[in-house]
Amino acid sequence: MLKLSAAIFLMISMPPCVAQDAYWPPACVVEEMNLPTSTDGALEVRVWLGAGLARPYTLYRVRQTPEGVSGSRIAWTDRSHLFNALYTEKSARRQTSRDRRFLEKHYCEAETTQSANVMWCDWPIDREVLWDVLLDDLLPEQLWTLPAKIPRDCGGAMEDGEAVGIEVIQGNRRHAVTYGNPDFCCADVACAIANHVRQVLRAGTR
Numbered sequence: 001m002l003k004l005s006a007a008i009f010l011m012i013s014m015p016p017c018v019a020q021d022a023y024w025p026p027a028c029v030v031e032e033m034n035l036p037t038s039t040d041g042a043l044e045v046r047v048w049l050g051a052g053l054a055r056p057y058t059l060y061r062v063r064q065t066p067e068g069v070s071g072s073r074i075a076w077t078d079r080s081h082l083f084n085a086l087y088t089e090k091s092a093r094r095q096t097s098r099d100r101r102f103l104e105k106h107y108c109e110a111e112t113t114q115s116a117n118v119m120w121c122d123w124p125i126d127r128e129v130l131w132d133v134l135l136d137d138l139l140p141e142q143l144w145t146l147p148a149k150i151p152r153d154c155g156g157a158m159e160d161g162e163a164v165g166i167e168v169i170q171g172n173r174r175h176a177v178t179y180g181n182p183d184f185c186c187a188d189v190a191c192a193i194a195n196h197v198r199q200v201l202r203a204g205t206r
Helices: 002-013 027-032 089-106 131-137 189-205
Strands: 043-050 057-065 068-078 118-122 163-170 173-180
Touching (some): 068 089, 131 189, 163 189
Antiparallel strands (some): 043 057, 043 163, 163 173
C-alpha cells in the first residue's frame, strides 16, 4: 500500500508536462530553462538526476570548447503545487514561496528563476574541480553509444529511486537516454556506465 501511495502521490503532485513525460528530464523543463538543443561545435554533456520523491533535482552541465572545459551544477524543482488538487490558489502561492526560499537558502547564491512549471538556480560548487579530468572520466565517446532501452529481467520492481538522464550534444548532433535506477536489476554495460557517470559527478563536485 505504501508503494502504491507513493506512486499516486508522484502522479498527482507533478505538473502535467512532467508527470506525462517518459523521459528525464521532461521536454517542458528543458524548454522552460531555455537550454539549447545544439551547440556551435562545442561538446556539452548534461546529466539530469532525480525523478524520485526527494527535491530538488540536479542538473550537471560540462562543456568543452577550444578555450577549455568548464562545468556547472543546477538545482531545480517542479512547481507541483500549482497543479495539485489538494492545494487552493492561495495555498499554492504560499507553497511556491516556501519552495523558493528553501532553494535560495540551501542551494542558491543568486536569485531563483521561476517559470510556469519549474524553479531553478545555479548551485555553487565549493571546491576546485578539474573539469577536463572529470569530462574524460565521464567517457563521452561511450555516451554517444548508449542504447535507448536497457534489459530488466530480475523480476523485481522499484517504485521510487532515481532516474539518470544523459544528453550529449555537439553541433547539431544530439543523443539522449533515460535510465531509471541503473544500479537496480540491470547487468547491462549501459547501466554500469550511467551509474558510473552519476558517481563521478557527485564525487567530483562534493
